[in-house]
Amino acid sequence: MIPAGQMQAPIKSAKVIPLQRKISRDARRQQLIAATMRVLARKGFAQTTLSDVAAEAGVSHGLVNFHFESKEKLLTATLLFMADEYRENWTAALNGAGPHAADRLAAMLAADFNPDICTPERLACWCSYWGEVQSRPLYQQEYSANDTAYIEMLEGLSAEIIAEGGYGLDAVRTARVLRFTSEGLWNDMLSMNAPYTREEALKTLFALAAVFFPRHFSPEGPLTKA
Amino acid sequence: MIPAGQMQAPIKSAKVIPLQRKISRDARRQQLIAATMRVLARKGFAQTTLSDVAAEAGVSHGLVNFHFESKEKLLTATLLFMADEYRENWTAALNGAGPHAADRLAAMLAADFNPDICTPERLACWCSYWGEVQSRPLYQQEYSANDTAYIEMLEGLSAEIIAEGGYGLDAVRTARVLRFTSEGLWNDMLSMNAPYTREEALKTLFALAAVFFPRHFSPEGPLTKA
């Protein structure tokens, strides 16, 4: 309530370091978010302190609060950033894919294993938030908003392919399994006990698609029609 | 489950009444573990304190440390308990199943959705540990040990069925997808945005099995041979 100490404060601290200043406001925020991600990945949610983040970013303790006001807001901003990045990644992949539903689905599935996104750090960072989502409504919102768009797209493409191929599957359940498998592969890649490569992960995913949609997918990827 | 200990809670400092206060050592530990699970489910890992647990169990602050020495050990013991419970659950299901591989696989898959195990509290509790696993070797061990046996059993049964049916699938990848789907269904059931019933979850899982093993499974369950 009353930060009394500020009033006396005659202690002069010998400043030596001629630190470079004046990074742009946004660049600084970005730098701090990046540092936060690294620390979260390394130490987990419950063990991450503002001092860790400041040290990781190479700035003073107080600067973090100067730019984010509170730890809570820093963590929320970081989650927001990751969610945006994730969404933009699969959206961009979709936009770059051909017109066929199978190609678009393949692009979406492969996007999750894009080397830029699918790094150990990102995986660990997502994971660190995971346990807190349930007890933090704000985080849950972020997750939900993200998921909803992704799920709907997955269901839509699945429905299209099912119709095309006359596969007689339930699109919602099929999309679910595809999503779970993608998620599960991420988790496996993170955990030490089942270390396999991104290539193997993607192959597992396409092999599943090939079981669902044998005339549209092989374990190697989509079977684009001539 | 452990109702006895709970009942003494409301009596405050009854110094005259010679209240029975000596619950057996194990019962007390069990009571504290149960309280820990409830608190973890409600508040998440980072927000759970020993005071919360003590209050939830209706005992004094110091008693928790008396029985578990440290917070860390309490949390580890709780994880151990849940892991044991989980393992015993699917092991028991397997033992109660018939001799056919498909029946045994079905029993294993269904075990995850046993109402005793698949409660919102258990789901949330598992989830709360999840984010910490990466940065805590001890937790990781627990998880791994648990998973390894489960995965191996799943792969073995899958291989058996694949051989029986001549499905030409990769048993490891198939088992993976089954496992991911089971995990994913749990997560979905926990998160608010896609609330479906255990029955629907199990149906999704069997529908997947039916796609993999069409001559052994239907979306309703295993096709036991006459």
Added chain:
Amino acid sequence: MIPAGQMQAPIKSAKVIPLQRKISRDARRQQLIAATMRVLARKGFAQTTLSDVAAEAGVSHGLVNFHFESKEKLLTATLLFMADEYRENWTAALNGAGPHAADRLAAMLAADFNPDICTPERLACWCSYWGEVQSRPLYQQEYSANDTAYIEMLEGLSAEIIAEGGYGLDAVRTARVLRFTSEGLWNDMLSMNAPYTREEALKTLFALAAVFFPRHFSPEGPLTKA
């Protein structure tokens, strides 16, 4: 939000001091309130920290929060204590006085200069709260509640004496001036530039009463009727 540090805490602190424990809860609170008063008197409101209070009381930092939850509540409790003490002081004086209005008024006026209450520490402590009252509704309440009873009693006795003596004064304004003079004397006694004794203060007050009520008071005190 997340006190992360508690989780690791393997640092063992060599405990040496065999501090006497288990003072009763109320005694401890009282001890801390007394320490707070001393610190407030010495350092003023804005400069008082919980560490100061803890050091003054000879206990650890955390104990203050253990008993009062927050600094705010400690300060409020301290104000409450002083207000109660003040009220009880003049109430007791009234109860010990004779039946005549003049005697009762004299007792009330003298009560403010009771050596137990009118100490430099008490004066300085009241003063330290004074500047904060305006911006803290809670404090204002305490002050108001206290003042209202005091003012009403003063007005009532004044009215009685005015009626008795046929002085033709306004009771409300007369009571006001008596109250302001008492307050002003306190302040003067506190400030260094006009240090006079309690006796001189009280004499000033009775001299004023003698001007208002010449047939009831002399500068030495009330003129009790034979």
Added chain:
Amino acid sequence: MIPAGQMQAPIKSAKVIPLQRKISRDARRQQLIAATMRVLARKGFAQTTLSDVAAEAGVSHGLVNFHFESKEKLLTATLLFMADEYRENWTAALNGAGPHAADRLAAMLAADFNPDICTPERLACWCSYWGEVQSRPLYQQEYSANDTAYIEMLEGLSAEIIAEGGYGLDAVRTARVLRFTSEGLWNDMLSMNAPYTREEALKTLFALAAVFFPRHFSPEGPLTKA
């Protein structure tokens, strides 16, 4: 009062517009002092920060320190300003009064309730310093210097009137009561529980003077001799 500086505030980093930004040194200081008084009145001493003052003045954070070097000096300068203003107010009132002691005393008493000085903001601002005076020698000096001249003048005029009227009163004590009453009226006007007008306040004061000096004062004011 100093509206010019306020007007440039909303313009953010207008790098092209050659805005007039150089207010004179003194005007800037005055502007900051005025802002400080407003903030002190609103938030109290312990809660006033340099950021608050800067925001209130519509200037940047750093400018405050540029002009005052430290928070301490700003607060001291503000107190100095208020003390000067107060002294000049009653001095001017004295100078404007007639030659009779009673008129001069009346002018002095009325000066405290001059609408320019006796504003809620000024009252609250004085009050906010009050609690800190005891623990800050510098503030005490300011207060003392101010009071001494005021008190001496009050005592001198009282003595003169007492001699004129043969009232047989002690001039020092009489002056004290007049001063306390003036102070008390200010405090009452500030506190919410006894909200009366300046007119009523002044009437209370004159009524007191009429009791002390019945041949020189009526409750309406001084009885100037023909």
Added chain:
DNA sequence: GATGAATGAGCCTTCATTCAT
């Protein structure tokens, strides 16, 4: 066994001050 007062390390946060621009 059980209680709860007591300790103290470490956290988040505030904020006076400095200084590059």
Added chain:
DNA sequence: GATGAATGAAGGCTCATTCAT
């Protein structure tokens, strides 16, 4: 002159742990 990013000291508070009773 003026800005506002940056620093770091200090404060309030939390809470795991200890221990007298």
